[in-house]
Amino acid sequence: MSINVAKGSIGMLGGTFNPVHFGHLRIAEEVRETLGLEKIYFIPSYLPPHKSGEGIAECSHRQKMVSLAIKGNPQFELSTIEIERGGKSYTVDTIDYFRKVYDDKIYLISGIDTFEEFSTWRKVDTILRSCHFVVTSRPGYSRAKLMTVLENTITMAFPEIRFVLEKDAGKISIYTITTSDFKLYCLESTLLEISSTEIRKCLKTGKSVKYLVPEAVEEYIEKNGLYR
Numbered sequence: 001m002s003i004n005v006a007k008g009s010i011g012m013l014g015g016t017f018n019p020v021h022f023g024h025l026r027i028a029e030e031v032r033e034t035l036g037l038e039k040i041y042f043i044p045s046y047l048p049p050h051k052s053g054e055g056i057a058e059c060s061h062r063q064k065m066v067s068l069a070i071k072g073n074p075q076f077e078l079s080t081i082e083i084e085r086g087g088k089s090y091t092v093d094t095i096d097y098f099r100k101v102y103d104d105k106i107y108l109i110s111g112i113d114t115f116e117e118f119s120t121w122r123k124v125d126t127i128l129r130s131c132h133f134v135v136t137s138r139p140g141y142s143r144a145k146l147m148t149v150l151e152n153t154i155t156m157a158f159p160e161i162r163f164v165l166e167k168d169a170g171k172i173s174i175y176t177i178t179t180s181d182f183k184l185y186c187l188e189s190t191l192l193e194i195s196s197t198e199i200r201k202c203l204k205t206g207k208s209v210k211y212l213v214p215e216a217v218e219e220y221i222e223k224n225g226l227y228r
Contacts, residue, residue, distance in 0.1 A: 003172060003185070004036045009105040011035070011134065012098060014043040014082070014091060015114075016196070017062050018055075019221060020069045021213045023194035025076075027136050030189050031109050032075060034172055035134070040109070041079045041098070042066050045089035049122070055200065057226050059083045068216040092123040095130045104182070106131040116149055119157035128161065132182045136189040147173075147186065203227040 013028050020042070028040045044062045056062075063083055070076035081097050082089040091108070098106050108131050110118075115135050118124065135150065147163070154161055163175040163184060175184040194212055202209050204227060209218055221227065 003034060003169065003174070005107070005132075006105050007038070008102070009035070009037050009107060010098070010102055011037045011040040011107045011109050012043060012094065012131075013040055013109045014045060014089070014094065016048050016056060017042070017044045017066050018057055018196050019062065019199060019213060019217055019226070020066045021194050021196060021199055021217075022211075023192040025069060025214070026192055027111070027189050028076060028109070031107070031134050031136065031187060034187060035107060035185065037075075037107060039075050039077055041077050042070060043079045043082055043094060046083045046086050047088050049088045049090060055227075061220075061224060061226060065217045065220055068220055069214045071216070090122045092121070092127050092130070095127060099130060104131070107134050107185075108132065109134045109136065111136055112149060116153055118153050124154075124158070128158075128177060128180045128182070130182075133177075133184045134187060135184065136187050137191075150184070150186070200227045 011028065011031055013024070015024070017024065024042075028042070031037065032040050044059060044066055046059055063078065063080060067078050070078065082094060085093070095106060095108065108127075110133065112135055121127065151163060160179055162178045164178065165173065166176050166183070167174040171188045173186045175186070177184055199209050199212055202212070203221065209221070213221070
């Protein structure tokens with residue numbers, strides 16, 4: 001089921017990408033195709049606010065790996081805005097940057113594991129009034145559980161905010177957000193049991209990461225001795 005959003009709309013997929021893997025790429029493609037987005041921006045963070053810097057490859061390496069992973073796909077693009085800005089990477093600042101170009105045609109993409117921490121993000125109330133949200137399920141999450149997490153995460157911190165079902169279209173459910181002009185899209189994505197944490201563990205113990213990351217990324221990691 002495809003949902004046609006406003007022409008010229010784009011997706012923002014931020015993250016540490018430590019390293020980028022096929023799970024990231026597949027989620028981006030499914031969101032782009034389902035919503036009919038013009039482009040997906042991959043945005044590596046300089047310093048993620050909710051993580052320590054331990055075990056995180058230098059931003060130049062993470063930036064290069066993303067570039068290699070999306071090479072050849074004209075609908076995927078690398079944005080270095082957070083790396084160029086330096087310091088802690090706050091989503092609200094990045095949204096503000098993209099709004100200057102795309103106004104209200106921004107769709108912030110997040111996995112459910114990341115969105116569970118949404119109430120701790122900087123200026124949550126501003127973010128909710130700045131863009132649409134696309135929350136993708138991860139392995140082991142049903143749509144019902146996904147919505148429970150969303151409501152517990154946001155409504156618990158902001159009682160005035162509710163999610164009102166507008167449309168249920170198979171793999172995707174669309175919710176109106178009270179107090180906001182934007183919507184929340186819950187997408188059941190393909191369940192790829194891949195995580196950057198597990199990939200780093202494999203590399204540290206000398207195991208293969210073939211078919212977990214693009215070949216060019218695997219070669220780059222090997223060439224630069226990352227995650228050993």
